[in-house]
Amino acid sequence: MSEEPIMVFKKPTYPINNSLLDYLERFDRISKVAISYDDLLRFSGSVTVYDKQNQDTLWIRVYYNEYERMEIDLVLKKIYSLLLSDGNLNIIKFLNVDSIDYCTFGNSKPFRIKVRNILNDNYTHFYVKKADASRVYGLELEHILSPDKINFLVYNDTLIEEHIIGIPGDVFINKLLKDCTETEKSQIAKEFVKFNERSMIRLLGDMRAYNYVIVPSHDFDQVVYKIRPIDFDQQCYEGNFKVYRPQFFKENYPMVKLVKDKLQNSSIEQYKDEERAVLAKRIFSAEYRIKKLLQIMGNDVIAPVEHIEQLKLEMFNYTHDVNFKRAKSMGNVLSSAFDFVTRNYKSINIFK
Structure with a gap:
């Protein structure tokens, strides 16, 4: 057992080039719903999220003004439908965005979205991140080479990933x-x-x-x-x-x-x-x-x-x-x- 390998510099974000975008389009990875990571950054307030042992999770729960929240909720419900079902917008009326959390730790600083079905209280998480070519290649390779398939979507410079349970x-x-x-x-x-x-x-x-x-x-x-x-x-x-x-x-x-x-x-x-x-x-x-x-x-x-x-x-x-x-x-x-x-x-x- 040796010491942990040293990764001195923070990894930069690499843009998704046109060839990769064409590939993503070919395999149905492009979101038909407009969504922007930067829009989610415009929250007006936040509180710390603690776990069951009252420990800081390094996530914060963010809030938006009323007008922006309504617009953001609608977009996130559409994304949920596109990512996890067939994009059928009829289910939106049964969905509620329970929380939007922002991670203050790590390289990607993702938003974690909790969407709940109001009919049965079942809920699912997904993540919104800055699109990065390395991350997209990694997700695609995981989907192809792993026994477990994974859903993700890209829209311009924004990446949406499904939550991996475990x-x-x-x-x-x-x-x-x-x-x-x-x-x-x-x-x-x-x-x-x-x-x-x-x-x-x-x-x-x-x-x-x-x-x-x-x-x-x-x-x-x-x-x-x-x-x-x-x-x-x-x-x-x-x-x-x-x-x-x-x-x-x-x-x-x-x-x-x-x-x-x-x-x-x-x-x-x-x-x-x-x-x-x-x-x-x-x-x-x-x-x-x-x-x-x-x-x-x-x-x-x-x-x-x-x-x-x-x-x-x-x-x-x-x-x-x-x-x-x-x-x-x-x-x-x-x-x-x-x-x-x-x-x-x-x-x-x-x-x-």
């Missing part, structure tokens, strides 16, 4: 992990190995405990745990290869210790191979979409040149694959990573 990783580690059975701990260790491998291959960085969730599911007489990322700001940005490997963050040390305590090296290697095989299959099954996305990423600027140079050399040293040395962009580095995984998968399965 227990925040840091909360689970600090409060719930100790009460898991030994069998459950072994299963969680297995999932962390796979999550670590998946994050590394797809170059999703900064997966500290508060940037992913643990999702428990009941299956007959056991609880099965999955790990899902919820923050995609650091997709293909950092030059330090360790940033893309959750095992190197000090916040994840309890999970790393769990892996060491519960799994033998042969099992760890087996689970890594399994995850690479699953990723390779998903890449093959969505070959056109992946190829198109990587082509756009390859021509986009989403990281400083020095980060690209550092990462491609570190990945070459890790894989000994010369293709990484030829990379000219972060998109090229990611393409080389996918090629490495699929090429090795083909060589293993060539006689099957």
